[in-house]
Amino acid sequence: MKGIVFTEFLDLVEDKFGLEMVDNIITSSTLDSGGVYTAVGTYSFSEMLQLLQHLSANTGISIDNLLLVYAEHFFSVIERSYPGLLATYKDPIEMLASIENHIHIEVRKIYPDAELPTFEVLEKSEKSLVMIYKSSRAMHHFGLGLMNKTFEHFNATATIELEKLNDQGTKVKFIINKN
Ligand code: HEM
Known part of the structure; x- marks a missing residue:
């Protein structure tokens, strides 16, 4: 999965839930990237899945709804x-x-x-x-x-x-x- 998908996702998480939440979901995941993404890099989809799972667990919002809201943000990036x-x-x-x-x-x-x-x-x-x-x-x-x-x-x-x-x-x- 492309880095831009991660960088925009983490920006949106920071915007909606704060930097502490970004920190929280990164540190509770096992990430080869260490949670450091560049827009043009390529990372494993399992990293996105873990970030989504932890965000879902912390907010009570389903993964489907998180993806829906994220996509609406991603369209403005497009x-x-x-x-x-x-x-x-x-x-x-x-x-x-x-x-x-x-x-x-x-x-x-x-x-x-x-x-x-x-x-x-x-x-x-x-x-x-x-x-x-x-x-x-x-x-x-x-x-x-x-x-x-x-x-x-x-x-x-x-x-x-x-x-x-x-x-x-x-x-x-x-x-x-x-x-
Ligand atoms: C994924 C670009 C329009 C559906 C992606 C990714 C990029 C991208 C960069 C991520 C690929 C990766 O991380 O490896 C674009 C651009 C668009 C566009 C530039 C318009 C100019 C759309 C539209 C849809 C769509 C209109 C509507 C359904 C998806 C889905 C994924 C995706 C569902 C997630 C990957 C998956 O499901 O396997 N797109 N996209 N895209 N795109 Fe598009």
Whole structure:
């Protein structure tokens, strides 16, 4: 997992819960990095999982909800860092349907070692999209947060349903209806 995901996460934890919480979740985890991340570095996903687990235990907020809130913050990082990529799109459905064939392809050019999910489009119309998310990291709620913000970015809203296709959440159906 890319360092930017860690640095932005820890910034948000500091902002919402204070530096003591950052310290707490780092020292209670077993981290090869020692909890020191650079934006362009690459670190094990298990480090993120431990940080999330400890933050969840300390705050009583579920990992899914932490990932949702984190993704909403991460979207502003994307807006700031990749304005050109977002400017390619005029419509949220078009943008979400292009994650697999365009957006994450561009991301991989920037970070060849990025660990990205796959999104398979099953159905698409002007106002709706059905996609299957697959990733061993089960970060579907990170996806949900990015989708919410994608609609907001285009001054639109949507109803997004999530259907887990297995217990681990490594395969999830997203049913998206633009309002
Ligand atoms: C992960 C970039 C749009 C879904 C990531 C990562 C980056 C990235 C850098 C982390 C990879 C790693 O740590 O190795 C971008 C950029 C986007 C974009 C630049 C737009 C310009 C989206 C959108 C979605 C999405 C709209 C909506 C569903 C995800 C998910 C992950 C991810 C779910 C977590 C990894 C996983 O589930 O395996 N993306 N992304 N991305 N992205 Fe995107």
